[in-house]
Amino acid sequence: MMLAGCSASAGEASEADAAASTGPADELRLGYFSNVTHAPALVGLEEGLFTDALGETKLTTQVFNAGPAAIEALSAGAIDATYIGPNPSINTFIQSAGQSAHIVAGAATGGAALVVREGIDSVDDLEGTTLATPQLGNTQDVALRSWLADEGFETDTTGGGDVHITPTENAQALTLFQQGGIDGAWLPEPWVSRLIVDAGAHVLVDEADLWEDGAFPTTVLLVRAEFLAEHPETVEALLEGHVASVAWLGDHADEAPAVINASIEAETGKPLADEVITRALEHVTFSVDPHAETFETLVKNGLAAGTQKDGSIDGLFDLRLLNGLLESDGGEPVSAGGLGQE
Structure with a gap:
C-alpha cells in the first residue's frame, strides 16, 4: 500500500481549494508524540515512508508531549500538520470558527x-x-x-x-x-x-x-487549513506515507515493536522494556478511519469537563484526499459522519 503512483486526481480538492493551491510545498513540518498511540508517525519516519512519498518536499519534525502544545505550534504556523488526539482538534476548530485546521485521517484507536x-x-x-x-x-x-x-x-x-x-x-x-x-x-x-x-x-x-x-479515537492526523488549501498535493503525499505506515503496522506485527522502540529510544534516550511495548500494542488498533461518529460525544465530554467552548464541528473533517487514495487502491472510503467532506 505504498500508493506512491496514485494520481493527484485521486483526492482532488474543490475548485476553491485548487484555485488557492500554490503547488507542492518546499517543506512539510510535522508534529507527533513519542507514544505507541502515534506509531503510524514513528513507523513512517523510521521506515522512510513519509520521505519516499513526499519526494522533493523536505520533511522536518517536532515532538510534543500532549495535544494543546501541538495546537499552539499549529496555530502559530510553526508546524503544518500533526498527529494528535481528537479533543485538541475539536478545540482549535471551535475556537477558530472552523478556520484553523481539518482532520484528514485517523491513526489509532484505543490505548x-x-x-x-x-x-x-x-x-x-x-x-x-x-x-x-x-x-x-x-x-x-x-x-x-x-x-x-x-x-x-x-x-x-x-x-x-x-x-x-x-x-x-x-x-x-x-x-x-x-x-x-x-x-x-x-x-x-x-x-x-x-x-x-x-x-x-x-x-x-x-x-x-x-x-x-x-472503538474510540486516540490519534488523528490534523492539518493546518491554510496549508491544506495551498498545498493539497503535499498533503496527499503525506497521506500516502500515512496510509503506507498504517498498512505496514498491519503487515509487520512481529517487526513493529522493534521499529517503534527504535524511534522512542531516539527521542527519549531509552527504549521501552519488551514487556511494556508488547502490552501497549495489545491495547491499540491502527486505522486510517477517524471514527467521526464519536466526535459529537467527544464534544459533549469536553463541555462537561469544562475544558472546551460550545460550538459547531461541522466541517471538521476533510477526508477527500484520503478517500481518493483508498479508492484508487481498491479500498473502502471512510466516513466523515456528516461533519465534513469525504
Missing part, C-alpha cells in the same frame, strides 16, 4: 486507561485522591474529567474538587507515581503499561469499556 495505586479498587476509593493527565484539555484529560462527572465527582481546572486532577508531563507522572506523589493517572500507551510494569499500578478503567465496540 488509554486510568491506572491507580494499590488500595484503590473501586470508584468509591477515588474520593480525595490526586490523579494526573498529560495536559489540561488534552484527550485523556477530558476523558478523565468527563468520566468522574458521570460517577458523581466534582472537579475543576485548577486541581480542586472531590478528585484533584494535576496535568503532568507523562514521564514526570511516572516518577511522581513511583514516589507516591500521585495516586494514579489517565494516560495513553505506552505510559499506561509503564506505570503497570515499572511502578506496580493496575487498571481501574480501560477507556475501551466506555465506548460501543471498544
Whole structure:
C-alpha cells in the first residue's frame, strides 16, 4: 500500500481549494508524540515512508508531549500538520470558527486507561485522591474529567474538587507515581503499561469499556487549513506515507515493536522494556478511519469537563484526499459522519 503512483486526481480538492493551491510545498513540518498511540508517525519516519512519498518536499519534525502544545505550534504556523488526539482538534476548530485546521485521517484507536495505586479498587476509593493527565484539555484529560462527572465527582481546572486532577508531563507522572506523589493517572500507551510494569499500578478503567465496540479515537492526523488549501498535493503525499505506515503496522506485527522502540529510544534516550511495548500494542488498533461518529460525544465530554467552548464541528473533517487514495487502491472510503467532506 505504498500508493506512491496514485494520481493527484485521486483526492482532488474543490475548485476553491485548487484555485488557492500554490503547488507542492518546499517543506512539510510535522508534529507527533513519542507514544505507541502515534506509531503510524514513528513507523513512517523510521521506515522512510513519509520521505519516499513526499519526494522533493523536505520533511522536518517536532515532538510534543500532549495535544494543546501541538495546537499552539499549529496555530502559530510553526508546524503544518500533526498527529494528535481528537479533543485538541475539536478545540482549535471551535475556537477558530472552523478556520484553523481539518482532520484528514485517523491513526489509532484505543490505548488509554486510568491506572491507580494499590488500595484503590473501586470508584468509591477515588474520593480525595490526586490523579494526573498529560495536559489540561488534552484527550485523556477530558476523558478523565468527563468520566468522574458521570460517577458523581466534582472537579475543576485548577486541581480542586472531590478528585484533584494535576496535568503532568507523562514521564514526570511516572516518577511522581513511583514516589507516591500521585495516586494514579489517565494516560495513553505506552505510559499506561509503564506505570503497570515499572511502578506496580493496575487498571481501574480501560477507556475501551466506555465506548460501543471498544472503538474510540486516540490519534488523528490534523492539518493546518491554510496549508491544506495551498498545498493539497503535499498533503496527499503525506497521506500516502500515512496510509503506507498504517498498512505496514498491519503487515509487520512481529517487526513493529522493534521499529517503534527504535524511534522512542531516539527521542527519549531509552527504549521501552519488551514487556511494556508488547502490552501497549495489545491495547491499540491502527486505522486510517477517524471514527467521526464519536466526535459529537467527544464534544459533549469536553463541555462537561469544562475544558472546551460550545460550538459547531461541522466541517471538521476533510477526508477527500484520503478517500481518493483508498479508492484508487481498491479500498473502502471512510466516513466523515456528516461533519465534513469525504
